[in-house]
Amino acid sequence: MDFHLSPETAAWREELRTFLAQELPPGFEGDDDFFDNEEQMAFAKEFTKKLGARRWFAPAWPEEYGGMGKTPVEQMVLNEELAYHRAPSGGRLFTIGITGPTLMVHGNEEQKQRFLPGMASGEVWYCQGFSEPESGSDLASMQTRAVRDGDDYVINGQKIWTSNAHVADMMMLLARTNPDVPKHKGISAFMVDMTAPGVSVQGIDNIASRHDFNQVFFEDVRVPAENLVGGVDHGWYVATTTLDFERSNIAAISGARRTVHDLIRWAKETHPGGRPWDKPGVRHKLGDLAVEAEVGRLVAYRTVWLQSKGEIPNYEASLGKIWMAMMGIKVANTGLNLLGAYGQLEPGSRWAQLQGRLRTAYLLAMSGPIGGGTSEVQKNIVAQRGLGLPRGT
Numbered sequence: 001m002d003f004h005l006s007p008e009t010a011a012w013r014e015e016l017r018t019f020l021a022q023e024l025p026p027g028f029e030g031d032d033d034f035f036d037n038e039e040q041m042a043f044a045k046e047f048t049k050k051l052g053a054r055r056w057f058a059p060a061w062p063e064e065y066g067g068m069g070k071t072p073v074e075q076m077v078l079n080e081e082l083a084y085h086r087a088p089s090g091g092r093l094f095t096i097g098i099t100g101p102t103l104m105v106h107g108n109e110e111q112k113q114r115f116l117p118g119m120a121s122g123e124v125w126y127c128q129g130f131s132e133p134e135s136g137s138d139l140a141s142m143q144t145r146a147v148r149d150g151d152d153y154v155i156n157g158q159k160i161w162t163s164n165a166h167v168a169d170m171m172m173l174l175a176r177t178n179p180d181v182p183k184h185k186g187i188s189a190f191m192v193d194m195t196a197p198g199v200s201v202q203g204i205d206n207i208a209s210r211h212d213f214n215q216v217f218f219e220d221v222r223v224p225a226e227n228l229v230g231g232v233d234h235g236w237y238v239a240t241t242t243l244d245f246e247r248s249n250i251a252a253i254s255g256a257r258r259t260v261h262d263l264i265r266w267a268k269e270t271h272p273g274g275r276p277w278d279k280p281g282v283r284h285k286l287g288d289l290a291v292e293a294e295v296g297r298l299v300a301y302r303t304v305w306l307q308s309k310g311e312i313p314n315y316e317a318s319l320g321k322i323w324m325a326m327m328g329i330k331v332a333n334t335g336l337n338l339l340g341a342y343g344q345l346e347p348g349s350r351w352a353q354l355q356g357r358l359r360t361a362y363l364l365a366m367s368g369p370i371g372g373g374t375s376e377v378q379k380n381i382v383a384q385r386g387l388g389l390p391r392g393t
């Protein structure tokens, strides 16, 4: 495996950096999914459209669907640069990282023509309606029902922890279409308009008092039958492809890597009490984080390398997700520890260090091993599909 970027890809990275330097205000510290702030949201929408206008929102997609036909490696470089510069994500993960690629695998041609260009332009944002109050790791036990009625399906039920549902235009929803067969075999996937009558969204504040995820209720919501993706009762295959895409995301590792670099910069500056860098213990901790960040980057690169060979990452992506979640916690814990009492001050506070970012990161890192499938479930996948160990009873 050669980790050097081709001259074309290296030039693409430089082009992206120039664009980000021009488009992001100096010292930009965007909380990219902090969507309950109207000003930040307006900036995110504007920025996303600028990316879309250049076909940079989904550059690896085929041209006919709004992309540029770039390689998965070039797409990864884009994701890496956006996350490193903390650019507004514009719901990229759910729209471009998950729903779009899944539709390319399981959607019919009419659906691809209808949905993909809106995603690629950055104008139509998606969310993922999978988890329910009683169905998380055991997703196939979901109870939300979809019943055929003429040319429509009628949806009733509830989803929970739906990131970005309050700012999304569309949802990829899983619902039970057949309750009389084994649970994995009676689920279908739908593209649902979030403005359809009967859809209601209720925000849930997370541990950092931010509104990022929601509960979504469906009361007699009519969804056209042509919005069913992947065939009736084949939703489980659609769901597992979706999750594989989600786990190959490099943005988390790149964001954590940026925080490590910020901490190193901070340690080299003089603060009340001296220059942290002069203490061997501080240098040791930062060196340790730098190693973890580089390992995480290589694990993520490996996943993208598999994708670039036309393979859908499976246990390799789970391995990467476990590492990213662990690393997020370690970077936040160590960072907060280094900043001392100042690190606990809120963003905006006069004495807050690094814009209070570590305090927020510390709180949010706890959800890393849960969202997108828990670390325990990822370890089961690595054990069974990666190591060939038997399923537990």
Ligand SMILES: Cc1cc2nc3c(=O)[nH]c(=O)nc-3n(C[C@H](O)[C@H](O)[C@H](O)COP(=O)(O)OP(=O)(O)OC[C@H]3O[C@@H](n4cnc5c(N)ncnc54)[C@H](O)[C@@H]3O)c2cc1C
Pocket (backbone or CB within 6 Å): 127, 128, 129, 130, 131, 132, 133, 134, 135, 136, 137, 138, 160, 161, 162, 163, 164, 213, 367, 370, 371, 372, 373, 374, 375, 376, 377, 380
């Ligand atoms: C920040 C965040 C964002 C999210 N965004 C979305 C979203 O946009 N859309 C969406 O649909 N969902 C979303 N989720 C939900 C997420 O997918 C679920 O929380 C996750 O799958 C776990 O499900 P659960 O919360 O029901 O926990 P449970 O499944 O009840 O798990 C409880 C505990 O039991 C363990 N456990 C369960 N089964 C096993 C097993 N077989 N082996 C070993 N241990 C096991 C788990 O690891 C966990 O520790 C999000 C969650 C978070 C935290």
